[in-house]
Amino acid sequence: xxxxxxxxxxxxxxxxxxxxxxxxxxxxxxxxxxxxxxxxxxxxxxxxxxxxxxxxxxxxxxxxxxxxxxxxxxxxxxxxxxxxxxxxxxxxxxxxxxxxxxxxxxxxxxxxxxxxxxxxxxxxxxxxxxxxxxxxxxxxxxxxxxxxxxxxxxxxxxxxxxxxxxxxxxxxxxxxxxxxxxxxxxxxxxxxxxxxxxxxxxxxxxxxxxxxxxxxxxxxxxxxxxxxxxxxxxxxxxxxxxxxxxxxxxxxxxxxxxxxxxxxxxxxxxxxxxxxxxxxxxxxxxxxxxxxxxxxxxxxxxxxxxxxxxxxxxxxxxxxxxxxxxxxxxxxxxxxxxxxxxxxxxxxxxxxxxxxxxxxxxxxxxxxxxxxxxxxxxxxxxxxxxxxxxxxxxxxxxxxxxxxxxxxxxxxxxxxxxxxxxxxxxxxxxxxxxxxx
Numbered sequence: 001x002x003x004x005x006x007x008x009x010x011x012x013x014x015x016x017x018x019x020x021x022x023x024x025x026x027x028x029x030x031x032x033x034x035x036x037x038x039x040x041x042x043x044x045x046x047x048x049x050x051x052x053x054x055x056x057x058x059x060x061x062x063x064x065x066x067x068x069x070x071x072x073x074x075x076x077x078x079x080x081x082x083x084x085x086x087x088x089x090x091x092x093x094x095x096x097x098x099x100x101x102x103x104x105x106x107x108x109x110x111x112x113x114x115x116x117x118x119x120x121x122x123x124x125x126x127x128x129x130x131x132x133x134x135x136x137x138x139x140x141x142x143x144x145x146x147x148x149x150x151x152x153x154x155x156x157x158x159x160x161x162x163x164x165x166x167x168x169x170x171x172x173x174x175x176x177x178x179x180x181x182x183x184x185x186x187x188x189x190x191x192x193x194x195x196x197x198x199x200x201x202x203x204x205x206x207x208x209x210x211x212x213x214x215x216x217x218x219x220x221x222x223x224x225x226x227x228x229x230x231x232x233x234x235x236x237x238x239x240x241x242x243x244x245x246x247x248x249x250x251x252x253x254x255x256x257x258x259x260x261x262x263x264x265x266x267x268x269x270x271x272x273x274x275x276x277x278x279x280x281x282x283x284x285x286x287x288x289x290x291x292x293x294x295x296x297x298x299x300x301x302x303x304x305x306x307x308x309x310x311x312x313x314x315x316x317x318x319x320x321x322x323x324x325x326x327x328x329x330x331x332x333x334x335x336x337x338x339x340x341x342x343x344x345x346x347x348x349x350x351x352x353x354x355x356x357x358x359x360x361x362x363x364x365x366x367x368x369x370x371x372x373x374x375x376x377x378x379x380x381x382x383x384x385x386x387x388x389x390x391x392x393x394x395x396x397x398x399x400x401x402x403x404x405x406x407x408x409x410x411x412x413x414x415x416x417x418x419x420x421x422x423x424x425x426x427x428x429x430x431x432x433x434x435x436x437x
Contacts, residue, residue, distance in 0.1 A: 034427035034436055036380050038420055042337035042401055044394060045329050046269050050260035050307075052281070052326035053235055057220045057253040060211065061085065062245040065197035069247060070095045073207050076316035079250060081204045086247060088197040097192045101185060108181040110159055111174040114166065124167050131160050146285075146317070205252035208319045213239025215249065223257050224295045228306045231261050235323065251319065258291065258309040260326060267296050267305035269330055276331025279309060281324045285317040288329070333394040335401040336417055342377045342425045343400055346387050346432065348413045372412045378424040379417065380436070385424065387432035389413045 063069065067088040079085055089095045134157040141149050165171045201207070217234045218226065258279060262270065270277070270293050279291045295308035309328070311318075352360040352368040360368045376389040389411050394401040402417055403410075417423070424430060 034380070034424050034430075036422040036424050037339060037342075039336050039338055039417055039423050041335075041419060042399075043332045043334045044396075044401060045332040046394070048262055048266040048269060048328040048330075050262050050266075050326055050328070051235060052258045052260040052279075052309075052324055053214075053218070053231070054256060054258055054322050054324075055218045055220055055223055056251045056256040057205075058208075058215045058249045058251055059201075059203060059205075060215065060243065060246050061199055061201065061248045061250060062243060063088065063197070063199050063247045064245055067196050068092050068095045069199075070098060071209055071248075074316060075208050075210075076314055076319040077207050079201045079205060079207045081202070082200050083204075084198050084200055085207050085250075086199040087195040088199075089195050090193060094193050094195075097188055098195075101188050101192060104181050104185050104188070106155075108178055108185070110155070111162070111178050111181070114159070114162055114174060124164070127160065127164050127167055131157065131164065134160060149316075199247055201250045203250060203252050205250040206254075206314050206319055207248060207250055209248045210320065211242045211246055211249060212322050213242055214322050216240060218259065220253075220257075223259065224308055225297070226259055226295070226306045226308060227297055227299060228261050228304045229299070231259050231306045234259075235261075251314070254314065255310055255312050256314070256318075257294070258311065258326065260307055260309075261304045262307050263304060264298075264302055267298065267307065270296055270307055270328065272296060274330065277309070278329045279311065280327045280329065281321060282327065284321045284324050285315075287315070287317070289313050289318070291328075333401045335393050336404050336419055337399050337401055338377055338390070338417065338423050339425045340395070340398055340400055342423045343375060343390070343392075344378065344387075344430065345373055345375055347371050347373050348376075348387065348389060348432075350413060374412050376413075377417060378427070378430045378432075380422040380424060383435050385430060385432060385434045385436060388415065388417045388421070390417055 063086070065088045067090050069086050069088055071086045072084055073079065087098075089098065134153065138150065138153050138157065141147070141153060162174065166173070214237070217237055217240075218230075272293050272295065274293050277291050277293055278288045280288045289311050290313070291309040291311045293307065294310045295306070297306040297308075298304070307328075349369050349371045352370045354360055362368050374389045375392070376387050378385045379388050380386075390400070391403040391406040391410055392400050393403050404416070404419065406416060427436075
């Protein structure tokens, strides 16, 4: 009797072990621990960092007249052919007097302009908004280091404040101030001596008051044929001696060039004619300027490339830069971002069609299937895994930007990842159609 009970217990124990084992195998085949993340929209651009050298079409201006030089324009100002860029006076006192005359005349002109425009004044509310915007613009210029624009912005703000006084009837007019300014002008003009000479520009362009000795480092006419070796040599060159009688230069072409050497990998990002390329010089200016890629020259396909960028925009800050650390930004990639860990290769199939889009049938009348291994991700729908093909636009070390709407014919499977899909980033034994929950 006792032995019969032991035998039953043994049989039951073995059966339980078998049931547990079978259950575990069934569970293990239908369930795997996975982790997902939601596919999100992202925008990213590629940045190429280098040391750049600015090449302009520059003509040096000189002066051989003795005396004290005073400039008539700021760096980056436009000058016409034969236009005056500076005047020479016999002594510093005459220069000081001339600057005072110019300042008084400008203030008088602004006040007279207010008097002539009195009937066209805007409302106080509109003027308040203009004044507030001018103050914000000045604050932005100070914050971004754009100090060269402050004088003009200060004058505009002063004009608006004077206009506000008339609009709000704080004052009737500025006739008294205009008369006072004219009296000061008359007194200065009586003791003022004319200039003893002037400096004119032989051609139209943009005026720059300083020289750096690198004006002839590269030939402007041969810029598109520069080799990496020539760029490296120019970047390492010492500045030439500046002539003692030089007083500035004129940049005669609106287009100027930034040249630099980049790696083979970065050169692939800067193809000639590429759209949406911008240039930043973080240590010289806060502005980002649009440029076009004009040349990418390599001695060998695996060597450094000489890149030539063209810009058609000029400012006082840009007129003075030469050698600068630069950042070249390409047109941003926009699409659906997924983790690089989520990307797998898998085989997908589809019904074969002819050139007219009709299904191809076999001799038995059944649709012919064709297969291809493609790149994609596994997406969780309910408790089922679905493999979705992707078209990568940009790949980093950690993520991939995928095209949300590829052109017709690009996708073999015909469908791709969508925004907010639950993409599997961790899991084992992943396959299309597998039940995981």
